[in-house]
Amino acid sequence: MSDFSITVLGCSGSYSASSSEPCSGYLVRAGATSIWMDCGNGSFANLQRHIDVRDLDAVIVTHSHPDHCVDLYGLHVLATYGLQCCDIPVFAAAEVEAKMRPLVSDWHGTFAWHTVGDGAQETINDVDIVFSATDHPVPTVAASLRFDGKHAVYTADTGPLWSPEVFGNAPDFLLSEASYTHDDRRSPIHISGYQAGELARSAQAQRLVLTHLWPTIDPLACRAEAIDGFGGDVVVARTGDRYDI
Numbered sequence: 044m045s046d047f048s049i050t051v052l053g054c055s056g057s058y059s060a061s062s063s064e065p066c067s068g069y070l071v072r073a074g075a076t077s078i079w080m081d082c083g084n085g086s087f088a089n090l091q092r093h094i095d096v097r098d099l100d101a102v103i104v105t106h107s108h109p110d111h112c113v114d115l116y117g118l119h120v121l122a123t124y125g126l127q128c129c130d131i132p133v134f135a136a137a138e139v140e141a142k143m144r145p146l147v148s149d150w151h152g153t154f155a156w157h158t159v160g161d162g163a164q165e166t167i168n169d170v171d172i173v174f175s176a177t178d179h180p181v182p183t184v185a186a187s188l189r190f191d192g193k194h195a196v197y198t199a200d201t202g203p204l205w206s207p208e209v210f211g212n213a214p215d216f217l218l219s220e221a222s223y224t225h226d227d228r229r230s231p232i233h234i235s236g237y238q239a240g241e242l243a244r245s246a247q248a249q250r251l252v253l254t255h256l257w258p259t260i261d262p263l264a265c266r267a268e269a270i271d272g273f274g275g276d277v278v279v280a281r282t283g284d285r286y287d288i
């Protein structure tokens with residue numbers, strides 16, 4: 044078992060699926076470091092299945108769409124009124140804090156907010172992180188995470204005008220959104236399975252996992268076209284799955 048891994052806490056695209064899949068959330072573990080990456084609705088419940096939230100080192104929120112940020116509210120409530128934790132580092136795209144603030148009226152110092160934009164670099168213990176602005180209608184950042192010589196990239200939400208190539212060397216692991224199948228693209232602010240495969244091929248990714256599928260999309264069809272675009276095997280994320288980087 045690797046000490047650099049990503050566990051899926053939720054992966055439903057845009058809204059919660061009837062199969063009880065929560066929206067986007069991932070637990071990144073790197074040695075003794077634990078990072079909650081995206082806080083989609085339902086993901087906080089699953090986070091608590093995997094770690095004691097007092098062991099959380101930081102939170103990353105890629106953008107202000109509710110299916111990626113709204114469960115930060117749950118952590119705020121537990122940390123403030125249950126655990127008396129404060130100053131939990133939150134690395135969030137622009138507009139996240141402002142979007143969430145009306146829900147809480149006062150953060151009570153629970154979080155130490157850091158706004159991250161295109162090219163921002165942060166270090167969380169031994170994890171080096173670089174952010175890149177994606178092709179999405181609100182400020183959105185993809186994340187490149189490097190630990191112990193391994194490189195993982197999470198696309199967050201993006202349209203087709205962004206590529207993980209901006210992060211330089213080929214990722215060992217690419218977690219890419221794939222909201223639609225290619226012939227059923229409902230919005231240019233997301234990409235299809237085929238386009239996710241193309242992104243992985245152009246970035247020379249070693250492995251590709253698809254996430255954020257619109258709930259009614261056929262995952263097998265999305266995977267098949269991603270394999271065509273990538274030229275290698277592809278996995279579709281499922282809640283509870285853990286990927287060793």
Ligand SMILES: [Zn+2]
Nearest residue numbers: 106108179200
């Ligand atoms: Zn979005």
